[in-house]
Amino acid sequence: MTLDRRDLLRAGLLAGGALALPAGLTAPAFARARPSITHGVQTGEVAGGRALVWTRASRASRMLVDYSTRPDFRGHRTVRGPWLTPGTDLTGKVRLRGLPPGKEIHYRVRLEDGRELSAPETGSFRTAPRRGQDVRFVWGGDLAGQGWGIDEAFGGYRIFKAMADVNPDFFLCSGDWVYSDGALAETVALPDGTVWKNVLIEEKAKVAETLAEYRGQFRYNLMDSNLRAFHSRVPMVYQWDDHEVTNNWYPGEILDDPRYTEKNVDVLAARARRAAHEYLPIDLNGKLYRKISYGPLLDVFVLDMRTYKNKNTVNLETSGRGLLGDEQTRWLTRELRASKATWKVIANDLPIGLIVPDGDAQEGVANTDSGLPLGREREIASVLRDAYRHDVKGIVFLTADVHYTAAHYYDPAKAAFKDFAPFWEFVAGPFHAGTFGPNTLDGTFGPTLEFIKTGPRANASPAEGAQFFGEVEIDGRTKAFTVRLRDLNNKVVYAKTLTA
Numbered sequence: 001m002t003l004d005r006r007d008l009l010r011a012g013l014l015a016g017g018a019l020a021l022p023a024g025l026t027a028p029a030f031a032r033a034r035p036s037i038t039h040g041v042q043t044g045e046v047a048g049g050r051a052l053v054w055t056r057a058s059r060a061s062r063m064l065v066d067y068s069t070r071p072d073f074r075g076h077r078t079v080r081g082p083w084l085t086p087g088t089d090l091t092g093k094v095r096l097r098g099l100p101p102g103k104e105i106h107y108r109v110r111l112e113d114g115r116e117l118s119a120p121e122t123g124s125f126r127t128a129p130r131r132g133q134d135v136r137f138v139w140g141g142d143l144a145g146q147g148w149g150i151d152e153a154f155g156g157y158r159i160f161k162a163m164a165d166v167n168p169d170f171f172l173c174s175g176d177w178v179y180s181d182g183a184l185a186e187t188v189a190l191p192d193g194t195v196w197k198n199v200l201i202e203e204k205a206k207v208a209e210t211l212a213e214y215r216g217q218f219r220y221n222l223m224d225s226n227l228r229a230f231h232s233r234v235p236m237v238y239q240w241d242d243h244e245v246t247n248n249w250y251p252g253e254i255l256d257d258p259r260y261t262e263k264n265v266d267v268l269a270a271r272a273r274r275a276a277h278e279y280l281p282i283d284l285n286g287k288l289y290r291k292i293s294y295g296p297l298l299d300v301f302v303l304d305m306r307t308y309k310n311k312n313t314v315n316l317e318t319s320g321r322g323l324l325g326d327e328q329t330r331w332l333t334r335e336l337r338a339s340k341a342t343w344k345v346i347a348n349d350l351p352i353g354l355i356v357p358d359g360d361a362q363e364g365v366a367n368t369d370s371g372l373p374l375g376r377e378r379e380i381a382s383v384l385r386d387a388y389r390h391d392v393k394g395i396v397f398l399t400a401d402v403h404y405t406a407a408h409y410y411d412p413a414k415a416a417f418k419d420f421a422p423f424w425e426f427v428a429g430p431f432h433a434g435t436f437g438p439n440t441l442d443g444t445f446g447p448t449l450e451f452i453k454t455g456p457r458a459n460a461s462p463a464e465g466a467q468f469f470g471e472v473e474i475d476g477r478t479k480a481f482t483v484r485l486r487d488l489n490n491k492v493v494y495a496k497t498l499t500a
Contacts, residue, residue: 035061035111040228043235044281054281056091057084061111065094091278102129123232129295134476140469141174141400146434149184149198160230162490174400175241175349178217180208211271218279241349245272248358250309299341315362315375322376333386343394353447354439370443384420400429404437404454405468415446428470434459435466451494
């Protein structure tokens with residue numbers, strides 16, 4: 001007996017539903033195949049004895065996670081997770097609770113569909129310490145931008161192999177994790193006469209507008225073996241920037257861009273946020289700004305500098321909204337005061353002092369006026385003033401965005417606004433994107449450029465080597481905070497140690 005398409009649909013084989021067949025029929029071989037994990041495993045939000053584990057299935061199935069402190073999984077616990085269905089593009093997450101502090105956790109993810117069980121995919125991560133142990137993490141942003149996608153001859157996203165070799169406790173993503181506005185060409189001619197050859201999928205052939213196209217941006221990056229291997233070992237702390245949606249976006253914007261048929265940025269942002277929620281080990285149903293406590297030495301304050309952002313203007317206003325919004329600004333000042341951690345890292349996807357133009361307007365915090373705080377600078381000034389007056393110590397800003405690496409020291413003695421304690425801001429990136437810069441520093445907060453390394457030209461490819469990530473090491477004994485800026489080959493190009 002031959003099965004036609006309608007028979008298969010009625011049986012649920014093409015729709016991913018139940019595998020029931022009409023009486024007397026034997027399921028074809030492809031229907032009996034086990035479900036499989038398609039894009040590896042990830043973990044995130046590892047803090048307070050909790051962690052999120054993520055995966056994606058080949059077809060509708062239930063997610064199972066076994067976890068143990070032993071690599072042989074003896075005495076493991078199993079969490080039966082959600083059904084992974086087309087409604088979430090077959091992605092899903094399981095929350096682990098009650099994890100012991102300061103331990104290596106081994107986990108394996110399997111899928112079941114009632115009769116078949118997938119092959120497992122394994123990973124591991126370290127939980128936050130309870131006492132003052134060494135802490136190491138990496139940070140940066142900007143992945144697959146400016147037309148530079150996965151070139152297998154180059155080695156794909158090689159920087160994630162370098163980052164994994166540092167053996168970090170976690171990874172702080174500073175945004176631009178996908179370039180939803182960056183369509184890829186099949187080939188790009190390089191200055192040395194060679195050709196860059198991008199791996200392509202349908203969703204990367206144009207700017208993302210639909211939910212399916214935004215989902216495709218995340219799936220594309222997970223095609224890279226370096227990134228999947230990195231995810232299996234290193235948990236992520238995620239924040240977004242502009243390219244997850246479209247370049248330099250802000251709420252309420254109506255695009256004047258012929259590449260888009262959907263012009264309403266709020267519609268695009270909602271689709272992008274849903275795709276990020278589905279494809280990342282993070283809960284984006286709530287607020288994206290949050291504090292991640294990683295033991296007594298470190299609190300990470302992850303900012304959301306997009307959701308509450310005002311319109312890009314010349315940024316010289318004396319009143320009105322800014323980047324963070326009133327609620328987030330109050331949260332940040334309150335949580336900084338309350339923090340008992342030795343070091344308070346503020347993850348700001350937009351740099352404090354660098355001028356980042358958007359045509360005749362300004363995209364970021366700074367403006368072109370080096371006087372007293374105006375525009376979005378007023379929010380940052382209020383946070384710095386409150387921290388200074390409440391004797392909050394150990395603040396360090398970590399950022400990306402500008403596609404080069406740098407170290408900035410902010411000194412009230414050199415600033416127009418003086419009501420703050422000196423602080424450092426370190427810039428890392430890009431991971432795998434075109435190079436740009438340097439940008440001009442605005443003098444409002446008295447920055448000094450202590451170090452900079454840029455690419456050889458605007459939009460130089462990753463093949464020319466100017467790709468960077470940042471590493472932080474906190475010594476559990478001395479509490480010293482050491483920053484190293486590293487290149488694609490893991491070479492340290494700059495290091496700075498701050499004393500507690």
